[in-house]
Amino acid sequence: MTEKKRVIALGFFDGLHIGHSALMERVLKIAKEKDLLPSVITFDNHPASMVAGQPIPLINSCEDRAGLIHRIFGINNVIILHFDKDLMRMPWTEFVERLSNEFNAAYLVAGHDFTFGHKGEGTAEKLAQKSRELGIGCDIIPAVTYKGVVSSSTYIRKLIAEGDIEQANEFLGHPHVLTDIVHYGYRLGRTLGTPTINMCFQAGVIIPAYGVYATRVYLEDGSEHIGVTNVGIRPTVNHTETVTAETYILDYSGNLYGKMVRVEFYKRLRPEIKFSGIDALKAQIHADAESARNYFTRLYSK
Structure with a gap:
């Protein structure tokens, strides 16, 4: 045939x-x-x-x-x-x-x-x-x-590198996306009560400006969740220059190690900063989570 x-x-x-x-x-x-x-x-x-x-x-x-x-x-x-x-x-x-x-x-x-x-x-x-x-x-x-x-890929790359994800998404026509298998990290988030998943950017893929982003997270089981994703080197707790995307998935509990996850970026909430200690970091994670929740509430009520 x-x-x-x-x-x-x-x-x-x-x-x-x-x-x-x-x-x-x-x-x-x-x-x-x-x-x-x-x-x-x-x-x-x-x-x-x-x-x-x-x-x-x-x-x-x-x-x-x-x-x-x-x-x-x-x-x-x-x-x-x-x-x-x-x-x-x-x-x-x-x-x-x-x-x-x-x-x-x-x-x-x-x-x-x-x-x-x-x-x-x-x-x-x-x-x-x-x-x-x-x-x-x-x-x-x-x-x-x-x-x-x-609309050009060159222009959109510039927007992403500057952290202007909202503008980049307008030119993309959809949210900027990162898909990867969840890797083992330092597991610090688990001790803080905010367990996170760690993902990497493939070699050659542009890294958004370091900072914290409001994201949506899509899991292999088809479920969708609000997330807060830190892109950067985690200066408060890290001692290497390895860049990761570390996501706290709101209202979710489960083991995702080795699973394929898709993260869609919507808005940069703030730059990445170094905190005075773990307690300050923990408080900020909860504040970021609330900011992300409020962002999506406003977005979907338009």
Whole structure:
């Protein structure tokens, strides 16, 4: 049986912001109209990192990108290509032909600034032209602006690094997310009556400005909880420079070690600070928890 033809969104999609969402929505529309399989092709490594030889801090891990595409748009067919030197040096025409022959593309969707192939010689305009030659449909999506600013991963990275999560979320169109397996920590929170879970940022993923954030926490059992997440090095009790995301889950009791947890960031409540002692830290954790609870009460009453 011949595999179903695909309509494919092309791009790196870091953060899956509102500009990327326009591509996904077009893919779903075309898939419905033409009875095609909605698909996304992205890359494990950012092409610009390999081309420039300088790592680009990413908004999300590869797994979180795929997870966002699935959760928000219901697109399950996410193909992650390994971006290596061979792919970097591939002629742009060959890449388009590969989409047709290997990935059964009947329709392609890309952003106006999409570049690909050897030395970035492939452009959105060339993609459309080559697609016509191959008998493939092709839509090029123009830039999406919000508040007079073009939505871009570069701009959103800056907002996250500064801790402006609320603004970043507006450009993302969804909460900034971190997914990881819960690691063993110092277990200090347990002795304070505020047990926490410890998560790490994957290498290459941007770390939000150090501080305490109002978050929502999603567990493997499908439950959802309010959380308070400290991003930083825990200066009151820590003696290393290892950055972690440490979350106190309100009104929850259970062992989550080794479990996969998703934390969604909503608002930076305060910067990370060093307290005079454990009692002051404990009092502040409870104050932060109340601030987070009040924040979500106001958010959902709007």
